[in-house]
Structures are given as structure tokens and as C-alpha cells.
Amino acid sequence: MEQASYIAAQVINGLQLGAVYALIALGYTMVYGILRLINFAHGDIFMLGAFVAYFLISRFGMPLYLVFFATMAVTALSGYLMEKIAYKPLRNAPRISLLITAVGVSLFLEYFCSLRSIFTPDYIGFPRPFEMETYNFSPGGFEFSFTNVQALIFAITFSALVLLYLLVYRTKQGRAMRAVSYDQETAALMGINIDNTVSLTFMVGAALAGMGGVLYGIAYPQINVFMGIMPGIKSFIAAVLGGIGIIHGAVIGGLIVGVSEVIVSAFLSSTYRDGVIFVILLIVLLVKPSGIFGKRSDKV
Amino acid sequence: MRFFLESKKLMLLALGIYVILRLSFSFDIVSEYIEQITIYVFIVILAATGLNVIYGYTGQFSLGHAAFYGIGAYTSAYLAKTSGLENFLFFPAMILAGGLMAALVAYIIGIPILRLRDDFLGIATLGFGILVRVFLDNSDRISETLGGSRGFTGIARLTNLEIAFFVTVFLLLVTRNFISSRYGLFWRCIKEDETASASIGIDTARMKLMAFVYGCFLAGVAGALYAHLYTFLHPSNFDFLRSIDFLIIVILGGMGNIAGTIYAGLLWVGFIEGLRIVLPANIVDLRWVFIPLLLIVLMMWRPYGLMTKKKG
Amino acid sequence: MTTILEVDRLMKSFGGVKAVDGISFHVDPGEALGIIGPNGAGKTTVFNLITRFYTPDSGDIRFMGKSVTHLPPYRLARLGIGRTFQNLRLFKELTVLENITSAYLSGHRYSPFAGIFRTGRHSSVENNAQVKAWVLIEFLGLAGREHTKAGSLPYGEQRRLELARALAIEPQLLLIDEPGAGMNPREIQDLVTTLREAKKRFSLTIVMIEHQMGLVMNISDRILVMDFGEKIMEGTPAEVKKDRRVIEAYLGEEGPA
Numbered sequence: 004m005e006q007a008s009y010i011a012a013q014v015i016n017g018l019q020l021g022a023v024y025a026l027i028a029l030g031y032t033m034v035y036g037i038l039r040l041i042n043f044a045h046g047d048i049f050m051l052g053a054f055v056a057y058f059l060i061s062r063f064g065m066p067l068y069l070v071f072f073a074t075m076a077v078t079a080l081s082g083y084l085m086e087k088i089a090y091k092p093l094r095n096a097p098r099i100s101l102l103i104t105a106v107g108v109s110l111f112l113e114y115f116c117s118l119r120s121i122f123t124p125d126y127i128g129f130p131r132p133f134e135m136e137t138y139n140f141s142p143g144g145f146e147f148s149f150t151n152v153q154a155l156i157f158a159i160t161f162s163a164l165v166l167l168y169l170l171v172y173r174t175k176q177g178r179a180m181r182a183v184s185y186d187q188e189t190a191a192l193m194g195i196n197i198d199n200t201v202s203l204t205f206m207v208g209a210a211l212a213g214m215g216g217v218l219y220g221i222a223y224p225q226i227n228v229f230m231g232i233m234p235g236i237k238s239f240i241a242a243v244l245g246g247i248g249i250i251h252g253a254v255i256g257g258l259i260v261g262v263s264e265v266i267v268s269a270f271l272s273s274t275y276r277d278g279v280i281f282v283i284l285l286i287v288l289l290v291k292p293s294g295i296f297g298k299r300s301d302k303v
Numbered sequence: 304m305r306f307f308l309e310s311k312k313l314m315l316l317a318l319g320i321y322v323i324l325r326l327s328f329s330f331d332i333v334s335e336y337i338e339q340i341t342i343y344v345f346i347v348i349l350a351a352t353g354l355n356v357i358y359g360y361t362g363q364f365s366l367g368h369a370a371f372y373g374i375g376a377y378t379s380a381y382l383a384k385t386s387g388l389e390n391f392l393f394f395p396a397m398i399l400a401g402g403l404m405a406a407l408v409a410y411i412i413g414i415p416i417l418r419l420r421d422d423f424l425g426i427a428t429l430g431f432g433i434l435v436r437v438f439l440d441n442s443d444r445i446s447e448t449l450g451g452s453r454g455f456t457g458i459a460r461l462t463n464l465e466i467a468f469f470v471t472v473f474l475l476l477v478t479r480n481f482i483s484s485r486y487g488l489f490w491r492c493i494k495e496d497e498t499a500s501a502s503i504g505i506d507t508a509r510m511k512l513m514a515f516v517y518g519c520f521l522a523g524v525a526g527a528l529y530a531h532l533y534t535f536l537h538p539s540n541f542d543f544l545r546s547i548d549f550l551i552i553v554i555l556g557g558m559g560n561i562a563g564t565i566y567a568g569l570l571w572v573g574f575i576e577g578l579r580i581v582l583p584a585n586i587v588d589l590r591w592v593f594i595p596l597l598l599i600v601l602m603m604w605r606p607y608g609l610m611t612k613k614k615g
Numbered sequence: 616m617t618t619i620l621e622v623d624r625l626m627k628s629f630g631g632v633k634a635v636d637g638i639s640f641h642v643d644p645g646e647a648l649g650i651i652g653p654n655g656a657g658k659t660t661v662f663n664l665i666t667r668f669y670t671p672d673s674g675d676i677r678f679m680g681k682s683v684t685h686l687p688p689y690r691l692a693r694l695g696i697g698r699t700f701q702n703l704r705l706f707k708e709l710t711v712l713e714n715i716t717s718a719y720l721s722g723h724r725y726s727p728f729a730g731i732f733r734t735g736r737h738s739s740v741e742n743n744a745q746v747k748a749w750v751l752i753e754f755l756g757l758a759g760r761e762h763t764k765a766g767s768l769p770y771g772e773q774r775r776l777e778l779a780r781a782l783a784i785e786p787q788l789l790l791i792d793e794p795g796a797g798m799n800p801r802e803i804q805d806l807v808t809t810l811r812e813a814k815k816r817f818s819l820t821i822v823m824i825e826h827q828m829g830l831v832m833n834i835s836d837r838i839l840v841m842d843f844g845e846k847i848m849e850g851t852p853a854e855v856k857k858d859r860r861v862i863e864a865y866l867g868e869e870g871p872a
Contacts, residue, residue, distance in 0.1 A: 100554065481730060492709065
């Protein structure tokens with residue numbers, strides 16, 4: 004029973020981490036769906052979110068709900084600018100130059116923010132916006148617990164997913180996004196404004212990543228300008244696992260990555276945590292190259 | 304041998320470059336730091352050429368090239384150290400061992416993953432790069448010598464101008480001939496259209512694997528030279544960003560262009576290291592703010608590489 | 616040996632739709648078989664099944680008496696089955712010469728070692744490749760274009776290059792998918808001459824999918840009519856032209872040529 008409770012606790016911890024990955028993976032999957040671009044700078048938007056929230060809380064003592072909105076606004080704006088300045092001029096260039104540009108944007112954001120006149124290259128503590136509480140449950144002697152931080156993360160990730168679904172499947176803008184990701188030229192012929200649709204996709208993705216940054220800061224209160232690199236890569240892998248371009252695929256992929264990472268840390272060694280992802284990725288890609296929820300295509 | 308005679312002009316050029324470098328090294332015209340960077344340029348060119356074979360010629364997107372560079376580096380350094388043959392006489396064998404180990408791993412990993420295409424192959428190789436990094440971080444559990452996340456220290460400095468230069472020139476010539484042979488032709492066919500390649504009798508799976516294994520062999524050899532140049536290895540030397548470094552050189556030089564890779568390798572390393580020398584100490588930290596900006600501008604200016612104005 | 620190709624109750628469906636529904640036919644050596652039928656009748660799918668770009672759900676394919684159903688596409692090409700594609704699949708960034716030599720060299724080997732160190736074996740094979748390529752370049756009227764990138768050739772020449780590439784594997788059986796697509800009557804006339812000559816000169820057996828009646832009726836010894844993945848009739852061009860089912864299913868739409 005004790006072992007089972009321990010596993011349950013680790014799974015919940017894994018879901019907490021996975022939910023943050025899911026928020027980042029959503030932006031990756033949307034941008035990839037629409038531009039076929041692995042936007043490596045997306046992880047740095049997540050970092051930006053954590054830092055913006057840090058300043059809003061520690062300098063201005065802004066209440067948490069406002070911090071979320073303000074951070075999302077700032078990261079959405081950064082996503083918008085990033086696309087307009089760096090990616091849009093390369094819309095007709097080979098995709099590989101776009102990818103290299105994305106790496107350039109990523110490095111720029113990291114090293115620019117690491118300047119002491121901007122943020123700092125050091126680790127800094129993220130202020131606790133509220134006291135952590137733990138809720139214990141023991142249905143039938145099976146003990147498990149979760150914290151209010153975890154509850155917050157799950158609630159926010161879930162609502163974000165629902166809102167995103169509504170946006171993509173219930174609004175005119177969402178329909179435009181799907182049309183552009185399906186076939187850009189045809190979408191343009193149908194009178195869809197490609198530029199606006201791409202901008203909107205970047206902004207929504209960046210807002211979600213920014214939100215992920217705030218939640219990450221609350222859950223793992225050590226932040227650093229390079230904190231976005233690994234979560235960014237892992238989230239993209241999560242998006243591929245779930246089936247790139249598929250919204251719920253990104254979320255499930257994120258949760259799988261988060262849980263397996265925490266389980267491996269708990270039962271093997273935390274130094275192996277990054278390795279397990281490759282093993283899962285390889286298995287999924289070899290069994291179903293289009294990802295768990297992806298559609299197969301069979302054409303000559 | 305025909306192999307050398309066919310490239311008489313190139314051989315003369317190479318010898319000329321060697322003599323100039325040797326003289327400036329011997330008469331201390333350049334600092335030891337510059338000497339080291341010069342040798343490093345050859346190493347980077349060799350590894351990037353490997354990626355060019357894999358990606359530029361055959362069209363197999365790899366975001367994990369540095370992993371094979373690392374495998375070569377660790378293998379040769381470890382073999383040299385533990386066999387007690389850490390000397391100039393056996394160094395070529397150690398270099399070869401580094402290359403062969405990288406090739407072997409590429410062969411084993413290539414059989415399953417090379418079925419993937421484009422970004423999916425990219426992400427799988429990226430994942431493999433992370434796996435190698437995790438392995439190197441934990442390598443001290445296998446042997447203390449490997450050093451794990453503390454790094455592999457105390458490697459003998461066996462890489463000098465001669466060996467780096469002649470190994471690189473030799474392998475570049477080998478690569479050039481390989482590419483102009485039927486194999487290189489098949490690689491280019493596969494990059495263009497895999498279905499059509501199969502329809503004319505090209506064993507695409509085998510040819511893709513061959514390009515991948517050969518490209519990784521070059522990376523492994525380069526890694527072996529690197530290990531014995533800097534005498535210290537750390538897992539972070541072989542991570543995702545290093546893979547991107549090689550990719551940048553291939554793109555700037557132009558896909559499927561060996562000469563381009565040579566120029567771009569020289570420019571890229573020269574620029575990054577040059578900034579370190581040129582910039583005053585108080586703003587040297589700004590280097591990594593400028594470099595990505597330059598990269599972004601370069602990509603906008605010449606999206607098909609420095610030497611190609613536009614496609615065609 | 617009586618037949619060169621035997622297709623036996625071949626089946627293939629995509630997501631529940633039967634694209635090829637138990638078709639059987641055979642091709643004799645030296646023969647030219649034309650396959651006609653309305654769009655979506657499953658003609659190209661038959662080609663893709665024979666060359667194994669699609670895996671058949673069931674049925675058997677025998678080439679020169681041996682079952683080849685399980686072989687990968689490149690092995691079939693090496694055995695002597697060449698093909699062209701409905702929507703041209705040239706190596707666009709490669710030159711005309713390279714497009715042709717690559718096909719010849721896939722069946723004429725030398726080791727990587729020989730390639731790297733330029734041994735005698737390397738030069739003799741490479742020389743043969745050049746000779747063979749020149750024969751085909753001249754035969755298909757591509758002389759003067761040998762160093763042009765395939766992608767920058769005009770459409771008609773691209774079609775001819777694809778034929779040259781398929782011939783460079785020295786096939787016994789050539790599967791041609793709509794060679795006349797997008798060609799004007801004059802070009803069609805040239806194509807008929809070329810195909811006839813190629814057949815004689817390289818002792819080819821030809822299976823051709825074609826919509827242009829003038830072309831297909833002119834070249835084929837026998838014609839197979841497909842509709843809904845099935846063979847609806849088979850016969851000489853004269854018989855086919857007269858058949859009521861064919862006229863209804865196919866010729867009726869476009870009018871006899």
C-alpha cells in the first residue's frame with residue numbers, strides 16, 4: 004500500500020510537470036501545424052513568461068490573477084513581434100533557413116535576457132504568490148495527496164485546453180487557422196488573411212507558453228534565462244508523440260513526457276530523466292510515425 | 304595513385320596552405336590561442352562535411368550530429384588512456400577507433416530511425432543527441448576515467464597541425480570522390496525523390512544508411528581530433544547547440560557543397576572566436592547577443608547559403 | 616517461357632474502397648499491352664502494385680515465371696521492370712546526364728572503395744554508363760541538353776527524359792503511365808514512333824496506361840479495359856473499339872478517336 008501511495012504521489016508530480024509541458028507543446032503544435040516550423044524560440048517565450056511574472060509579483064506585488072493576464076499579454080506580444088520581425092520575411096525561403104532563424108531568435112532571447120542590464124544570468128528565486136497547502140486523501144487506506152499548486156496547474160491547463168478547443172473549432176478565426184494549416188494557398192484563395200491567421204496562432208501559442216512559465220515559476224520556484232531550453236525541446240517531442248498539429252495530442256504527449264520523466268527520476272535516477280523521453284519517442288515514431296493521435300498517410 | 308593525381312591543383316593548394324601555417328606556427332607569428340583555433344577550424348570543417356553528406360547531399364535531416372562527434376571524442380580518448388598507448392605512434396589508430404565507433408553507433412541507430420523523414424527524423428536524431436548526453440553525464444558509473452558530468456580530464460595533447468591538417472585534407476578528398484561516385488549520385492537522387500530512386504533500382508534504405516554511417520564516421524574522426532586538442536571533454540561540448548553549429552555551417556556553405564562547407568566553417572569559427580579577441584573585455588559577454596542577430600540577418604539575406612543568391 | 620508478366624487476382628483497397636478488385640491478366644514477351652479505362656478505374660494502382668509501391672491485399676504477381684510479390688521496389692527494377700510516372704518524377708536538380716547514368720549505375724556496381732580510390736573497375740563502369748547514357752540521349756533527341764538540370768527542361772523533353780531514365784535500367788518490361796499526357800498531336804506522333812523503335816531496339820515488352828486513343832490504339836497489340844478496379848474486357852484494338860460495354864463505360868464519354 005505504501006508503495007502504491009508513493010507511485011501515486013509520483014504520478015501526480017509527473018502530471019504537474021506534464022501539464023506545464025502540455026501548455027508549451029500546444030504552442031509548438033499550433034505553429035508547426037500552420038507553418039511547418041519547429042519554433043525553437045518557443046521555449047524562451049516560456050522563460051520570458053516566468054520572468055515577467057517574477058517582476059510583476061516581486062516588484063509590483065500584483066495579485067496573481069492579474070499576473071496571469073498581464074504575463075499572457077506580454078508573451079503574446081513577444082510572439083507577435085517574433086513572427087513579424089524574424090519569421091515573416093522568410094515565408095518563402097527554404098524551411099531550413101526558417102529553422103536556423105528560430106534557433107537564432109532563441110539564442111538571442113536567452114543571451115539578451117542574461118545581460119545584467121536586462122535580467123541576470125543567475126538562478127533567482129520565484130516569489131511564492133500564496134502559501135502552499137497539501138490536501139490528504141485516504142480512500143480505503145490508499146493514501147494520496149495533492150497540493151493547491153497542483154490543483155491550480157491542472158485547473159488552468161484544463162481550462163486552457165477547453166478554451167483553445169472552442170477557439171479552434173467554434174470560431175471563424177479557428178476555422179481560418181485550420182484552413183491555413185491544411186493548405187495555405189487554397190486558404191488564401193478563399194479570402195482568408197494568412198498574415199493575420201499566422202499572427203494569431205503565434206500570439207495564442209505564446210500566451211499559453213507564458214502561462215506555462217508563470218505556473219512553472221510557482222511550482223518550481225527557481226528561474227533562469229536558460230530554463231526554457233530543455234522544457235522547450237521536451238515539449239516539442241511531446242507534441243510529436245501526440246501527433247503534431249493535434250491539440251489533444253500535444254496535451255497527452257506533454258503528460259506522458261512529464262510522468263515518465265518523474266517516474267524515472269523517482270525509481271531509477273534523476274540523471275536518466277531526459278534519456279527516457281528519447282526511448283519513448285523512438286518507440287512511438289517507429290510504431291506510428293505520425294504520433295499517437297496522428298493520421299496515417301499512404302501516397303505515392 | 305590516381306586518387307591524388309586527379310587532384311593535383313588541390314594538392315598543391317593544400318600543401319601551400321600547410322606550409323604557410325607551419326611557418327607561422329613555427330616562427331610564433333601567431334599566438335598559441337590562434338594556433339589552437341586554426342586546428343579547431345579543420346576539425347569543425349571535417350565534422351560539418353559529415354553532416355553535409357547526410358543532410359546536404361542525401362537530404363536526411365539530423366539535429367544530433369554532435370552526438371557522433373562526442374562518441375568519437377570519448378571513444379578515442381578513453382581507448383588511448385586505458386590502453387596505455389596514448390602516444391603519437393598509436394594516435395592514428397585511436398582516431399580511426401573514434402570514427403569507427405561513431406560509425407557503428409550510427410549503423411545501429413540508423414537502421415530503425417532512417418525510415419523517418421524530414422522533421423520527424425530531425426526530432427528523432429535530436430532525441431538521440433539527448434540520450435547520448437544523458438549517457439555521457441552518467442558515464443562515470445561505467446568508468447571513473449570517463450568522468451561523467453564532471454568531464455573527462457587529463458587527455459594527452461596529441462593533435463597537432465600536421466595530423467589535423469592531413470587527416471582533414473585526406474578525408475575531404477575521399478569525400479569528394481565518394482560523392483562523385485555512383486554512391487554520391489544515388490544520395491542526390493534519394494534527396495530529390497525516394498520513390499523515383501527506388502523505381503530505377505536504387506536500394507534507398509541501404510544508401511541512406513551508408514551516407515549516415517559515413518557522415519557520422521567523419522564526425523567521429525573529428526571528435527577524436529578534438530579530444531586530443533583540448534585535452535578535456537565535457538558532455539555539454541556535444542549537446543544540441545553543437546549540432547546546430549554544424550547545421551549552421553552546412554546551411555551557410557550551401558547544401559551539398561563541400562567547398563562551401565570549408566569556407567563557412569572557417570568564417571563561422573573565425574567570426575565567433577574573432578569576436579572574443581576583438582571585443583573589449585567589458586562587452587565580450589555581448590558576443591552571444593550579436594551572433595544570433597547576425598545569424599538571423601544572414602538567413603534573411605541569403606536563405607540558400609552565403610554562396611547562392613537564390614535558388615537555381 | 617510463355618509469359619513475361621502474370622497478374623493473378625490482385626486486390627487492393629484504400630479505407631474500404633476497392634481500388635483494384637481481383638484483376639488478372641498476363642503479358643507475353645515482346646508484346647505491347649494497353650490499359651485503358653475511366654479516371655479512377657484503378658489503372659495506376661495496378662502499376663503501383665506491380666512495382667510494389669503499394670502492398671497488395673491479396674493476389675500474386677509473377678515476373679518471368681517467378682513470384683515477385685514480396686520483393687521491394689528496387690529489386691523489381693533490378694530484375695528488369697522499369698516504369699515511368701503519371702506526374703513526372705525526375706531528379707529535378709540533377710542534370711539530364713545524371714538522371715540517366717544514375718539509373719544505369721544502379722545495376723552496374725563497383726565498391727565504395729573502387730569509387731573513392733578510382734580503380735580500374737570504377738573507370739570502366741563509369742565509361743560504360745556514359746556510353747549508354749549517350750545512346751539514350753541521342754535516341755530520345757536530348758542531345759545538347761545533357762548538362763541541363765532536368766527541372767529546367769520544357770515539359771515534352773522532361774517526358775522523354777523520364778523514358779530515357781527508365782530505359783537506362785535496361786528493362787525487359789516497361790510500364791509507362793500516361794506518356795501522352797499534356798502533349799499535342801504532333802508530339803504524340805513522335806512518341807508513337809519513339810516507342811515503336813524503342814520496343815524493337817531494346818527488345819522491350821510494354822504495358823502502357825493511356826487516355827489518348829490515337830496513341831494507345833496505335834501501339835498496343837492488345838488492350839485491357841478497366842473500370843471500378845476490374846477488367847471489363849480484353850482484346851485487340853479493333854475488338855475493343857467495337858465493344859458496346861467499352862463504348863458505354865469509357866469511349867462514350869470522350870468519343871472514339
